[in-house]
Amino acid sequence: MKKTAVGIGLALTLTGAAATAMAPAHADPRPARSQEARATPRDGYRATRFHGERPRPVHPIASARTVRGQRLSITVLNRDGKAPDEVFVTLAPLDGGDWLGGTVVNGRLEAEVPAGRYAVMSWVTTGASSTLVYLPDVQPGDLVLDARQGRRVLPRIDRADAGLASAGLMVTQRIGGEQALMTMNEGTDLYVTPTGPAAGLALRAQAVMTRNGSADSSPYVYGLAHLNAGRLDEPFSALIRTSGLAAARTRYGTEGRPACGGGHVGVDWGDVGIGAWVGVGALPTTRTEYFTPGFTWSQDSAVTTPDCSFDSLDERSRSFAPQRAGRYARDWNIGPFTATPGTAIWSTAGAEPSLAVPMLSTWDSRSMLAPYAGTVGRSVLRDAQNRVVYQSDEPGTAHDWPAPPPGDYSLTLDATRKAPWSDHTSTQHTVLRFTVRDGEPTALPGIRLRTPLDERNHARSGVPQPITLNVAGSTAAPSLQVSFDDGHAWRKATIHKTGANWTATIPNPSAGQVSLRMNVPGLLDQTVIGAYRIG
Incomplete structure (x- = not known):
């Protein structure tokens, strides 16, 4: 059976070359x-x-x-x-x-x-x-x-x-x-x-x-x-x-x-x-x-x-x-920009990726796959004994990863980004947990994140900031923590169920940037240092 990039969307979402430019x-x-x-x-x-x-x-x-x-x-x-x-x-x-x-x-x-x-x-x-x-x-x-x-x-x-x-x-x-x-x-x-x-x-x-x-x-x-x-x-x-x-x-x-x-x-x-x-x-x-x-x-x-x-x-x-x-x-191009649900395709054929996690997505748009401008990082797959199975020098993307044996696995994604058109550096650290049952593509868990930002991707200083989360693959309540000092100290935010989503409101600082940490036990842990700036 041919493996396909389930859940990634149109061909042009996978890579810049996937949607081919060709003659009529x-x-x-x-x-x-x-x-x-x-x-x-x-x-x-x-x-x-x-x-x-x-x-x-x-x-x-x-x-x-x-x-x-x-x-x-x-x-x-x-x-x-x-x-x-x-x-x-x-x-x-x-x-x-x-x-x-x-x-x-x-x-x-x-x-x-x-x-x-x-x-x-x-x-x-x-x-x-x-x-x-x-x-x-x-x-x-x-x-x-x-x-x-x-x-x-x-x-x-x-x-x-x-x-x-x-x-x-x-x-x-x-x-x-x-x-x-x-x-x-x-x-x-x-x-x-x-x-x-x-x-x-x-x-x-x-x-x-x-x-x-x-x-x-x-x-x-x-x-x-x-x-x-x-x-x-x-x-x-x-x-x-x-x-x-x-x-x-x-x-x-x-x-x-x-x-x-x-x-x-x-x-x-x-x-x-x-x-x-x-x-x-x-x-x-x-x-x-x-x-x-x-x-x-x-x-x-x-x-x-x-x-x-x-x-x-x-x-x-x-x-x-x-x-x-x-x-x-x-x-x-209005964030926050984060990793969202992807797919482990386990492909070893041609240009099709084995791993496809869009790392710079927004609430309602999916990013292409790495490499990204001004971004370094890696992807590491570990088994239930925390042994490294595969690793890639690109965040969210890998090639030639055949399907591992059935069992429980974790996927760690790290990315540090300073794009030429960005005025700050952001860092993502995401751990996804899932089970491999056969050689077919595996849907990976993920969180979509939304908060109101202006056209420069900044939030207003000193005002309440609403945060909305949507968790793919689970009905469990996520936890949300916020940091105003690049992750040195964290404070827990109160979160509520609102329809299919989860919402919270946090107080914006007077300056600097805001970092977010989202967790669903047994499913994922996602930290974004510099999720958005104040100003």
Whole structure:
């Protein structure tokens, strides 16, 4: 049985490389964009992220075994009515057979293929634009793929200065009795040709709009989604009104020093997603982000140095699923930043981690895995006799740890952090206790922590400070201690059950920083020196 990173969330949560940035595709290994579009610098963290399922592999048309073949003649025209020099065409048998593909040269392809019915698709470029020409159910013969019928993916909204920063398309169709991802692409100049109805055919579309289409910074962001079931047609054909969207007032915090922010946004369709880059710019800042309700939105956000290089960064991710229009409030990069529930995967294969504990998470966002900027630490697994079984020089992350024998274990996680954009040093010491029963992934206990902080991650001096805890894996009451002298002296806080959470109120000092220690007997002990600063 394949081991997976249970409980870690989307692929992009695991590591910066897990959500791969790759060329738009429908099985053609080459990009479906023009040379002009491919030359746009969108590398590194800013690159578009594709995660989840990919279209099936394609076999050359020439390799098809044709006992009773049928003649296939394909003519391709771009949006100018001209034959493109080269374009790749994919044929997917509706009975679930091997997908076939070939390069159409100077607008013409002649071949022989097995008899049957096919879905035929191609991304046809015209200048910087790319048009999906899609025939959902045809027989071999004389086929024309005419991009002139394409309709642009360009939402209209009631905001005059809004421009398109990114559009994404995915097509699914029932192939061989199963729903399959047929093609996907992302860009700013995409078109799609309408089709007739077909079984299981669906067009999934998303668009990101910002002021003047800026991908680097904007005082607002629109995340728009559209699902067209049964056929392909122009998405977003009707005017979109801001009042019909979920409006999330979003604070982007810093940690006391100048910083820059940015991230990705896209619909999580369950099996696949496209994360489009949207910059934030100088931190701290606050902006309103609008979303089509009724969809689950996957987002990540990173903080980096003031030059916006994103060479060194802290990244977090979350899902947002507004069910109706209205006002919402959210924060990014506002802590406290602590270890939250993770997974021991016991993987020894490839890049998949054996241990996955996000160490810099917040109440409602999960951090990527170590290494972290300006952070040193380690992870140590011990058995019931306190003997070291495994250790790693990264906090919360390890590779090539096979499943240990069944029994009781403890995992100690240590991390000391002084990020370039932070004005203080914080230290975490966490001990987790759990039982290994077999070689399958093991859910690890953890605590989520929340307390109100300003956009610099500071709390007000001399006022009562509410603390909220949520314990994963136990109904037992946690204890909470607080220190105002970096852990030299501790005082116990009174804690109460409030719904599914535990709450306490502590008096903030007049200056300095506050440290917290949380304990659930037999499950975990977590100390955060410098959980937040006063000022």
